[in-house]
Amino acid sequence: MPRIDTDICIIGAGSGGLSVAAGAVQMGARVVLIEAGEMGGDCLNAGCVPSKALIAAAKAAEAQRRGFRGVAPVQPQVDFGAVKDHVQAVIAQIAPVDSQERFEGLGCTVIRAFARFTGPREVQAGDRTIRARRFVIATGSRPLVPPIQGADSVPFFTNETIFDLRERPSHLMVIGGGPIGLEMAQAHRRLGSEVTVIEGAKVLGREDPELSQVVIEALTAEGIRLVEGKPVVRLSGAAGAVEVTLGDGQQITGSHLLMAVGRKVALEGMNLEAAGVDYTAKGVTVDARLRSSNRRVYAVGDAAGGLQFTHVAGWHAGIVIRQAVLGLPARADPRAIPRATYTDPELAQVGLTEAEARAQHGAALTVVRAEFAHNDRAMAEAKARGLVKVMVVKGRPVGASIVGPQAGELIGLWALAISARLKLSAVAGMVAPYPTLGEVSKRAAGAYFGPKLFESAALKRLVRFVQRWLP
Structure with a gap:
């Protein structure tokens, strides 16, 4: 040999x-x-790349469906097979690098x-x-395929096979309410499928509940049915008519089933x-x-x-x-590793969540926040729902949570701040171009100093003294 x-x-x-x-x-x-x-592994062939290509097509369909003020909405004409051609074309374009x-x-x-x-x-x-x-x-x-009764005899998809499906599911059932499950649920809903997500515990249970609720409400508003706290105990049926039985005896039938419970x-x-x-x-x-x-x-x-x-x-x-x-x-050192869920709105996190920071730092923690509703760019684009929440200890960020437009892009600044152990004053003093969504992070940092500047009686006395004697 x-x-x-x-x-x-x-x-x-x-x-x-x-x-x-x-x-x-x-x-x-x-x-x-x-x-x-x-x-290229999973990311190129069955993960990040194809999922984001599918999400992009779904976003284009939803933009037509919603329209804009002064722009009439239209019902998108979705060619599901052509969408999958786009997915495969993106993979093929990147593949030579790997x-x-x-x-x-x-x-x-x-x-x-x-x-x-x-x-x-x-x-x-x-x-x-x-x-x-x-x-x-x-x-x-x-x-990961959990040991559910009937899983060995009922057809289902995983992220490794769902992108090969060229016919739009009439009713896609998704087992798993984490990032993969929700991204695929919203993409298929926007491309014309009925979608039900089944989660045995809490949808987006790892994330800040205040922020994850914004995502949950957006998905529900688009017509996605979310079933929480009810584990799946049995699968039955055949291709085109798969039946899911929950722990409380409830039965849900759909045309296709996606397993997205973990890896x-x-x-x-x-x-x-x-x-x-x-x-x-x-x-x-x-x-x-x-x-x-x-x-x-x-x-x-x-x-x-x-x-x-x-x-x-x-x-x-x-x-x-x-x-x-x-x-x-x-x-x-994994303390400054960001993560993002690419739903619409996006959800991103780096460092400690509020609950984790309170458990770890107690009274030393200060939580500051800024709403996208006060960001001019978000208002101009009619995407003003969401917020930035920053966990601060002794003037330095230890965690940041963002839900809203381009949260996955915006979290990068906070990943840098935490990894480099920057003080919050560095972000507050940053000059951001106007109007950009990035200003919401600067506003959140400024909120840490606002009470000290605008609510301090001693500072106001000093300003009055300076104004009296300043030439």
């Missing part, structure tokens, strides 16, 4: 693995990249096979054995025991350096058992490159 000796062997060609491979090989390291499935040809051109050895450890320093992939100084596990995650890390069959790599159902057990129990083996992205976001995988890649390629110290 042919053997390859290399510096770094990366298992998985998704966002994290590709980022490590590109950085390492261009810095001069010998790199072997192993991928059994599609290059392709085998590009990475081989950079100097990587790319092996399209399943990888299995045969020892602490070796893996087998196809008919080749790879011996490396360092390994990076970047295998990502797969959709599980893809580590099956890797024989991690042979490598001395500890792991759990959540992923590889890693330290703050992303290093496993085998000091030669790192894990990044979903495989590292933490936050499951594409941007986290890319961030992890930089941390591993510093160590495995450059020999420099680096540690992962």
Whole structure:
């Protein structure tokens, strides 16, 4: 069996693995990249890219349906198959950046096979054995299918298959009220489907309840039925007529079913025991350096058992490159990692939510807020519902929550402020162009100083003194 000796062997060609491979090989390291499935991983082929392309088409349909003051609304004519052509075209446009040809051109050895450890320093992939100084596990995650009675016999979709559906569902049922479930629910509703979302606990239960309520009300207003606090106990029926039975005996029938209840890390069959790599159902057990129990083996992205976001995988890649390629110290601190739900309105979070901040900081916490209703750009575009909420301790932000137009874009400023430990005065003193949605963040920061400036009797006495004597 042919053997390859290399510096770094990366298992998985998704966002994290590709980022490590590109950085390492261009810095001069010998790199072997192993991928059994599609290059680009879940994000390109079944996650971020196709979902945002579908959401864009749905947003265009909704814009026609709503119209604008002085612009008459019209019923959109949706060609569902052509929408899916757009989705596939976007994937095809981005795919060359993640392709085998590009990475081989950079100097990587790319092996399209399943990888299995045969020892602490070796893996087998196809008919080749790879011996490396360092390994990076970047295998990502797969959709979780819960053990519901009937799930093995009833047809359903996951994010890996829903984008191949070319006929519009007449009634899409979505099990799972998290970001993936709600994004797909709203997109399909706007494209003409009846939609029911079933959540066993609370819709957007991880998010700030005040802000998530804004999203919930918007989805409900568009005609999406939300069923909360009722777990699914049984599935039955067949294609075109799937029946969901809830814990209280209620039955809901739809034409199609989407499972969006979470994800599980893809580590099956890797024989991690042979490598001395500890792991759990959540992923590889890693330290703050992303290093496993085998000091030669790192894990990044979903495989590292933490936050499951594409941007986290890319961030992890930089941390591993510093160590495995450059020999420099680096540690992962997730306190300033943002997340966004791309519904309309969008919902974004970085750092602590209000509830988390109160539990952690108690009386030292100050919460400041600014409404989009007072933002001139939001009013001009008739998108003035939403708010920014910032959690502040000793003059520095420790968390920020945003619901409203372009929340995913606006959260970046607060991610920077928290990661760089900026004082709130830096944001309040920022000059933002007018009129922009970004001014709402500046307004929120200014709200922290408002009471100190405008409600201080001592300051007012000082101003009166200065005005009396100022030439």
